[in-house]
Amino acid sequence: MSRSAVLNIDTQCSFFHRDYWQETDFPAFQQALTRLLNGAQARHIPVVDIFHVEGEGVFSHASGYVKPMPFLTHTPAVTFEKHVHNAFTDTGLDRWLRQRDCNHLIICGIRTEQCCETTARVASDLGYRVTFVTEATLTFPMTHQGITLDVNALRHRTETVLAGRFATPLTVSACLELLT
Template sequence: MDNAALIVIDVQQGFEDPVWGERDNPGAEANIGRLVDAWSQAARPIVLVRHDSVSPGSPLAAGAPGNAFKDVADVPHELLVTKQVNSAFYGEPDLHGWLTARGIRQLVICGIQTNMCVETTARMAGNLGYDVTVALDATHTFDLEGPGGTRLTAAELARATAANLQGGGFARVVSTADVLAP
């Protein structure tokens, strides 16, 4: 659709901090850049989402150097949503209201972290009735430890997100090339 919005989630300097651990998909930022360039050239709406962490010492804390966008996401945009939780739909200003007011029903989502803010935002968007596409290779995440010392790699988490989103009917999960194909 001509007015499909690109939602660029949390592409912030703070995710370069070693505190996050091992990441997957070293090509994520290049693919995010390809999407941003295509949306800019087509004059389609771009929404930037920034996580303003309230956790003490977080590299994503508001005012910290890590809160700034990486170069690939520091671009002209129609809306900046700031949030303190996983979903961009619980940020300021109201993303759903902004999209609704503009008649935007189709979203393409990319950003950081695949299994956290990207997945949560995509799930909520699907529940709100949006036509959602996630460009999986334009996301990345980090290894994560769960209960009982279970540790999943970033790649395993990304695969689980893809299965959750597409298998659960929340979104189509595709590549950047698929999104940009004529």
């Protein structure tokens, strides 16, 4: 039997204060994430909130921004804080999931190609079945060596490297249908 849990990664106010923050894709992200979280909770699937915390800056507790984005209305089953890109290292998440016999993880949150993707990879390596709900993740354009990858390119790249190896990329609708 498969028991699922949703990992809502870094959907926190800290991002509003980063120089790369853009509103462009935020409304669609809000809508997709809200649908996913509401659908999961309606099916009695626990939602785990993960917050990134650093010693200084907008990701520090002192900033006051390490808190859920205002549009989030769900009640998390538990909240963990992380200090690295994945949600497992030194957080207690793996123990919490195993104590509840959760073996299927649904990944959503911010940033698609960073903390969400890294968590999906680690989860797979730990033996979890992973669903990556790309439309319920958010990212921003990135430039390296003079080449800019836009949001669509980053999402496509993430799905490409995860599919068939670390996770199954699904839409919100397909994920919720799977959980019915």
